[in-house]
Amino acid sequence: MSAQDEKDQRPNTAHAIELGPVGENTSHATLAPITQTASTAPPPPYTLLTEKQKIFTIAMASIVGFLAPVSANIYYPAINQLSKDLHVSNSQINLTITTFMIFQGVAPLVTGSVSDYYGRRPTMLVCLISYMAVNIGLSLQDNYIALIVLRTFQSCGSSAISVVGMAVTADVITRGERGKYMIYSSLGTTMGPALGPIIGGILAQFLGWRSIFWFLTIFAGAMIIIILICFPETCRAVVGNGSKPPPKWNRPAIPLLKPTTSDATNDSTPTTKPKRPTPLDSILVALEKETGALIAFTALLYCGYVAVLSSLPSQLEAKYGYNSLQVGLCYIPYGVGSLTSRWTIGRFVDWNFRRHGRRQGFEVVRNRQVDLTDFPVERARLEITLPTVYLGCLFIIGYGWVMNYNISVAGPLVMLFFVAHTISGATSTLITLLIDCHVQRPATATASNTMFRCFLGAGAVAAAVPVIDAIGMGWTATLISVMWVVCSVLLWGILLWGHEYRRKKAGRA
Structure with a gap:
């Protein structure tokens, strides 16, 4: 029985905190009304995974997602070596970067909806196996055409894995505490762009450009072994809250969670699968009013951000005479800034979610997920996101002008830290809101966002x-900031009218 049905059938109810029995590991929270009737059976927990199991599952999925950003960024320090060995110009090598970003947005159109239907584990394994094979080919090839073709397939494999990994968080974490787990769910996508140039610079300088692809091959192989041995299936269309066993072919060798038949833990909600996936699913998601506006602003935020990051190597080389390894080290403030946003902005997001819950007469219920159609989740998320975006605008202007006047390198790097801290935090909360609005198909919604983000990002990199x-x-940084401020009207529209639109769509207005 849903929370709304309970409310309709039991008008004399109170809102209270359900903490669960003493000693039970119920760390995740959401907001829901509960009755005071002692005989009413509590709803099943959102997931049967313990706290440590949830962190392990999310972290492993995030580390697998590390392959997408690192595959793109690890390549940059080797561009000069590749152009010499393959006897082509640097602009021709840059064409492989453009094709990589284009296909990075295409592949998730298929894998996102497929994983929502068949499960996370099989989709990740197929993508990882194909990705590993492509990297072996890249390490052995010595032809420019082969490089373009194989980099295209490499892009498809890595981006597909990333989208599936992000959906795992929605499978096991309730809306009320997703901000708290941003540190784990975004670990791979945060550290990939920062560590990629460093790893690539070291490998290219001491072992040659082929070692880059051998490194990625070994990394993918290690992830395959981990998934086969102990990574659980989390797709709720397949296993519910973990009480329903997946098919035998989709089980890890060492299961983290053994199915239980206890009435207190079984998920009584039928796990009906969505319709069979098609590549159009992700496009149709983007055509919805609220989702379309959300994806549009997220893509524009990414465009300005990636324009700054992609221009950093040329700026550091021209103004400070840095080599590829030194340039790679200058990405460290970016990585640290992105990482710390999970402890600050992520916690503010959860705090504001609970604050709005109390205003609505709801209290915290640990490890319980209910229908929040009547809860203004858009306002709860965007009241934190909008100030963060505006702070990011100020920081990116500061970064642009201190870089423009060629002052001490400490100036641009400090500003880069704050740019990364605010914009990465804002992007994560926008993606969290996107998943909140599409909790039944998180991978499909994430794939839609990835597609538009990568397409526009490819253009931003070319124009930067x-x-x-x-x-x-x-002036470039100022132009990016002005674009973000003007386009933030999309977020204001979602904040003011998004909840009403979502209620009408659900038939509750």
Whole structure:
């Protein structure tokens, strides 16, 4: 029985905190009304995984997702070596980067909806096996055409894995505490862009460019072994809250969670699968009003962000004379800033979620997920996101002008830390809201966001250096900031009218 049905059938109810029995590991929380009737059976827990098991599962999925950003960024320090060995120009090698980003947005259209239907484990394993094979080919090839073709397949495999990994968080974490777990769910996508250039620079300088692809091959192989041995299936269309065993072929060798038949833990809600997936599913998601506006702003935020990051190597080389290894080390403030946002912005997101719950007459119920159609989740998320975006605008302007005047390198790096802290935090909360609105198909919604983000990001990377050469880094950063401020009207529209639109769509207005 849903929370709304309980409310309709039992008008004299009170809202209270259900903490569960003493000693039970019920660390995840959401907001829900419960009755005071002692005989009423409590709803089943959202997941049967313990706290440590949840962290392990999310962290492993995030580390697998590390392959997507690291595959793109680890490649940059080897561009000069590749152009010499393959006897082509740097601009021709840059074409492989453009094709990589384009196909990075195409592949998730298929794998996102497939994983929502068949499960996370089989989709991740197929993608990882194909990704590993492609990297072996890349390490052995010595032809420019082969490089383009194989990099295209590499992009498809890595981006597909990333989308599936992000959906795992929605499978095991309730809406009320997703901000708290941003540190684990975003670990791979946060550290990939920061560590990629460093790893690539070291490998290319001491072992040659082929070692980069051998490194990725070994990493993918290790992830395959971990998934086969102990990574659980989490797709709720397949296993519910973990009380329903997946098919035998979709079980790890060492299961973290053994199915139970206890009435207190069984998920009584039928796990009806969505319709069979098609590549159009992710496109149709983006055509919804609220989702479309959310994806549009997230893509624009990413465009400005990636334009700054992609221009950093050329700026550091031109203004400070840095080599590829030194440039890679300068990405460390970006990685640290992105990482720390999970402890600050993530916790503010959860705090605001609970604050709105109390205003609505709801209290915290640990490890319980209910229908929040009548809860203003858009306002709870965006009241934190919007100030964070505006702070990011100020920081990116500061970064642009201190870089423009060629002051001590400490200036741009400090500003880069704050840019990463605010924009990464804002992006994570926007993706969290996107999943909140599509909790039954999180991978499909994430794939839609990835597609538009990568398509626009490819254009931003291509335009960044020419624009900076034309008007300077300071005015480029100012232009990006103005674009974000103007387009933030999309978020204001979601904040003011998104909840009402979602209720009408659900037929509750």
